[in-house]
Amino acid sequence: MRDFRFLTPPTLPEALAMLADLGEDACVMAGGTALLLGMRQRMLSPDSVVSLHRLQALKGITVDPTQGLTIGALVRHADVARSPEVQRHYPMLADMAQRLANPQVRNRATIGGNLCYADPATDPPTCLIALDAEVTLVGPDGTRRLAMRDFAVDYYTTALEPGELLTTIHLPPPDTMRVGLYRRLLRTPAEHRPVASIALTLLRNGDLVSDARLVIGAATPAPQTMIRAQAFLEGRRLTPDTAAEAAALVAAEIAPLSDGRGDAAFRRQIAQVNTRRMLAELGGHDWRLE
Numbered sequence: 528m529r530d531f532r533f534l535t536p537p538t539l540p541e542a543l544a545m546l547a548d549l550g551e552d553a554c555v556m557a558g559g560t561a562l563l564l565g566m567r568q569r570m571l572s573p574d575s576v577v578s579l580h581r582l583q584a585l586k587g588i589t590v591d592p593t594q595g596l597t598i599g600a601l602v603r604h605a606d607v608a609r610s611p612e613v614q615r616h617y618p619m620l621a622d623m624a625q626r627l628a629n630p631q632v633r634n635r636a637t638i639g640g641n642l643c644y645a646d647p648a649t650d651p652p653t654c655l656i657a658l659d660a661e662v663t664l665v666g667p668d669g670t671r672r673l674a675m676r677d678f679a680v681d682y683y684t685t686a687l688e689p690g691e692l693l694t695t696i697h698l699p700p701p702d703t704m705r706v707g708l709y710r711r712l713l714r715t716p717a718e719h720r721p722v723a724s725i726a727l728t729l730l731r732n733g734d735l736v737s738d739a740r741l742v743i744g745a746a747t748p749a750p751q752t753m754i755r756a757q758a759f760l761e762g763r764r765l766t767p768d769t770a771a772e773a774a775a776l777v778a779a780e781i782a783p784l785s786d787g788r789g790d791a792a793f794r795r796q797i798a799q800v801n802t803r804r805m806l807a808e809l810g811g812h813d814w815r816l817e
């Protein structure tokens with residue numbers, strides 16, 4: 528790895544000023560689990576690395592009944608998983624964070640670093656989009672807040688502008704009527720990264736579904752919202768037939784990746800089968816008995 532300057536600004540304004548000064552010669556570092564791999568493989572050779580680890584403004588998890596959940600970008604996956612507030616009010620998120628990667632990565636890598644790197648084979652973006660998350664970005668031109676689905680633009684591409692930092696992730700207040708499931712599918716049990724991930728949340732209006740959010744990630748270059756299946760589910764009862772029809776719409780709509788870990792047909796099939804099972808499960812049907 529090439530020599531570089533390691534800079535540790537103590538405040539957010541100082542970090543932003545450094546990034547503005549250094550421009551393309553600097554890289555931002557959070558947990559370093561993705562950045563340092565890229566530097567060791569010489570895909571990146573910055574003159575300076577600006578570490579965010581002293582920025583208190585990017586740390587901590589808070590829950591407020593009116594504002595919802597706020598997670599600092601520097602919060603590690605293990606902290607999300609262990610947070611009693613997240614476990615209680617956002618169990619789908621806690622469960623996802625508890626199972627991603629491996630203990631070493633969960634205890635080092637941050638949720639903000641994960642979102643900013645935009646590797647397709649990850650978990651939080653899919654889950655957060657289905658939970659209707661937003662992110663706050665701060666940069667030389669001020670602060671902006673955008674929906675997580677608009678932040679995750681494409682394969683390794685986010686809406687971050689040069690010199691901008693992701694500071695916070697926001698989730699709406701918990702809705703006790705909303706139920707959800709997150710599934711991560713691995714190619715082999717020895718692999719850490721998902722080959723496909725599915726996040727599903729919906730409101731129950733008596734027996735009927737409303738406002739379903741169905742997002743597929745890892746199988747696609749960036750998380751893809753299944754618009755046709757969501758529309759189909761509106762106002763329907765969650766029967767095994769409904770689950771099968773919605774899953775067929777997913778298979779028709781998904782635009783999967785092909786890479787060394789799985790081709791598009793394999794990923795389409797995983798998405799279809801598991802969407803059907805998840806919908807059946809939320810409808811109270813045991814797909815294993817079929």
Ligand SMILES: Cc1cc2nc3c(=O)[nH]c(=O)nc-3n(C[C@H](O)[C@H](O)[C@H](O)COP(=O)(O)OP(=O)(O)OC[C@H]3O[C@@H](n4cnc5c(N)ncnc54)[C@H](O)[C@@H]3O)c2cc1C
Pocket residue numbers: 554555556557558559560561562563579600601627628629632635636637638639640641642643644648649650651687691692693694719720721
């Ligand atoms: C062996 C292994 C297995 C893994 N398995 C999984 C898995 O199963 N599921 C999963 O979801 N992920 C997995 N990951 C990915 C892991 O979650 C990411 O590496 C990690 O989240 C990146 O976080 P970091 O804090 O280390 O980021 P860093 O490596 O520090 O940064 C990553 C990128 O984001 C930028 N960045 C970081 N923070 C900010 C910020 N606040 N604002 C602007 N830019 C920023 C950096 O400049 C860099 O480009 C795995 C990683 C490894 C090494």
